[in-house]
């Protein structure tokens with residue numbers, strides 16, 4: 001075939017298909033390379049993580065609110081769909097010229113390399129999975145692209161497009177006068193044997209593609225085998241890479257930890273902390289139901305055997321603790337309710353647990369805080385940071401380095417092996433999971449993760465309340481029924497809760513007991529429900545005398561305000 005002529009290309013669907021397969025090969029091989037080199041450097045994860053860190057706060061806030069703890073699943077599925085579309089596009093580019101497609105894959109490799117380098121804990125070899133993956137993808141694309149090119153069956157050379165019309169042909173033999181019909185490939189029943197076209201001296205082509213007015217066909221069977229082999233290779237390398245990455249899981253280490261007894265046990269819970277009303281959030285949130293909010297696409301696996309916590313910065317003598325050191329300290333226990341700043345009015349991102357850990361103030365005193373320091377910049381193994389006001393941590397409240405939650409070693413999703421818990425502050429400024437480093441510093445010198453993304457540097461929890469029962473939007477039978485929910489004002493304490501039906505007078509709710517000011521408080525009120533539609537609203541007043549304002553504010557930048565109200569239909 002003449003080199004100067006544009007190479008005929010196969011159908012668009014074949015091009016898109018091989019693009020997707022080549023993309024899958026790139027990801028699979030990249031995952032396998034990451035499994036061998038460093039599972040944290042998996043191309044999808046490093047790129048995804050980098051994307052999360054660069055996503056505007058408003059979008060993240062929306063994602064957290066819309067998808068909740070499924071936000072990561074939704075994100076990863078989204079990434080896969082977008083990548084597949086791009087890969088299909090690269091396949092179509094490769095149809096014009098293979099080099100366009102392979103260049104596109106290489107650009108993805110470069111993005112992967114850049115993302116890998118930008119990780120806070122990256123090593124020099126972390127760029128390799130992206131490089132190797134992109135290389136493998138480009139190689140696969142080159143091989144597969146050839147299989148979409150036209151093939152001319154023996155006997156049909158005269159019908160080859162580029163020959164009859166173009167005089168520049170490099171093989172000027174005359175066309176055979178009586179062409180042998182090509183033997184159809186065995187088993188390809190959809191490809192009928194061609195029959196001669198009487199009187200023309202030409203043969204009818206078997207499956208004929210028309211493109212640009214030219215006749216050609218391509219080797220469907222070759223393409224199919226290539227696609228299957230590519231897909232299998234992609235799947236096998238992906239699975240092997242994941243299996244190799246699994247060797248970093250710390251489930252066994254976690255299971256092997258025996259929790260020490262607290263030197264200072266939690267105050268026994270008063271009998272009346274839980275009103276035991278159906279559908280009302282229980283006083284203690286079980287670990288499996290506890291909300292999860294973080295920026296990690298893959299739950300960090302931190303080995304307690306090698307874990308250390310460094311406390312440095314504006315201190316007299318930097319301290320480095322091992323997990324064993326931490327367990328040897330006198331441990332304390334406390335019931336503390338965590339709240340996420342992203343929790344909208346009536347939202348689910350609040351939960352209460354009993355935490356066991358070392359008193360943070362004691363550890364800081366051991367390091368010796370220098371005067372002038374006003375912020376603890378804590379960092380997690382995955383690079384997230386939180387900035388916590390030092391005066392709050394040192395004021396005697398139960399701020400701790402927690403190792404257990406509700407009598408169980410910290411679940412991996414909640415920060416195993418060690419996380420911070422500070423009553424009264426939203427999680428983003430205080431509750432660092434997988435914590436590895438605390439820098440004693442100043443707000444005017446350092447900034448934590450969410451601050452440049454538009455959230456307030458300090459995040460005291462705003463007094464809040466939520467109606468759990470009846471469920472908003474539900475239909476309930478007429479008659480006497482309970483309206484119930486939870487209210488929180490961590491470290492100040494909830495002093496009162498009022499309920500309003502159909503804009504009527506505010507009625508005081510009955511409050512459940514609490515062990516102290518750091519947990520949420522259940523509340524309830526009896527209601528004589530009459531048939532019709534009703535709105536029910538709630539507002540809490542904290543022990544400092546502040547009553548929740550009706551004025552709505554969104555979660556950003558420092559927590560939502562407004563009354564939670566629901567609509568119920570009574571029948």
Ligand SMILES: Nc1nc2c(c(=O)[nH]1)N[C@H]1C(S)=C(S)[C@@H](COP(=O)(O)O)O[C@H]1N2
Nearest residue numbers: 291292293294295340380384427428431433
């Ligand atoms: N390492 C790390 N710790 C983190 C976060 C994070 O993104 N990364 N998010 C914080 C936020 S915003 C909240 S609300 C709490 C949530 O803790 P949970 O997931 O255990 O409920 O963790 C905090 N600690």
Ligand SMILES: [Mo]
Nearest residue numbers: 340341427428
């Ligand atoms: Mo949060």
